[in-house]
Amino acid sequence: MTTARETIKEAYIGAGRVDAYNDDMVRYITDEQFGYVAAVDGIMVRERPATCFYLGAFFAESLILAETGNSIGAIQIAGTAMPTQLPFFVAACDYTLIGEELFAASAYLSGEPKQLGSLKGQDVGKFMAMVAILIGVFGATVSEAWGGSFFFWLTDTVRAIFTIQN
């Protein structure tokens, strides 16, 4: 909580509105999933914020929060790396950061060359994944249609690279 307070305080200082900050803005609610939802929904309905941000890991609470925000007419911006919760945010929010966009947002907004370079690195990674998928699809198709140990080996190798083994 101290870290969160520092982060928010620095952000207010950065925006030149340090007078608008007070420590009680950042407070503990609960670590219970639906207790948290009940509290945040209550705060939203009572205080009627103009904008709601939902960024991070979400589970069943995503749609309850987003629909409550929608019912009070707030502009909603969501971002999560949980694929199962993305449809709920897309349906209920005005803007949604889908998967990798959540991680890229801060680098993109900072405009720093070093951080933007990491986004380029992500794109290179995606290109490599695309090439591997194409090689894997080609190898699997050829090996199924005409056989050939080389194509079986090729498919297995590509699959092994992208398989997590416990």
Next chain:
Amino acid sequence: MKRNIPVAITFIVGTVLILSVFFPPVERMGEDFSIFFDIIAVFAFFLGGGNLLRIHSDKIYRKQKDWGFSVVTVVGFCFMLAAGLFKLWNPGGIAADVAAPGSLFQLMYNWIFNPLGATMYALLAFYVASASYRAFRAKNIDATILLVASFIILLGRTPLGMYATGWIPESFSILQIPNMAIWIMVSPNLAGQRAIMIGIALGVVSMSLRLILGVERTYLGVDNE
């Protein structure tokens, strides 16, 4: 100093946790760091509980707007804490398990806390209906595709789908609604999900490297030095 120490801690912990996956000698250190995290989390609960009491007590004392809700929060918190800490009505006494059958803590958990959580969860059914209504309106070609796909999935997951299209010959079985629903789930849906997951994995790697190398310092509240 205020900036450099957190960056150094992030670098050391991040590097050790990565190395612990690949090098068995460092594996133990990765586990130790996880235990350290749990220990710190325990203290965070104390701080959190204290913060909760302070904020709501202050609100009650000043009779701020909606202070009645704060009374409910403080009373509920203190009552549950006392029931667990002093093991009130616990058949086995103070030495027994905190959640022993018949204890006040367990009764409150089962008969108050669980139903309240279930009530919040039940709201989801209504919210799914309202969100679906908005999302599935055929406003444009994308929304129409979404509407048709969802309609097929809904029918495919109920006996109605089989009753309606069960007469289609086996050679055209893909046109049976349950089979179409399965195809949508395992082909276009899974392909889309995998694309998102590949992007997420690369995003996590990129973000982790930025944090470990100290390139990204927004978690300290600053964009750059």
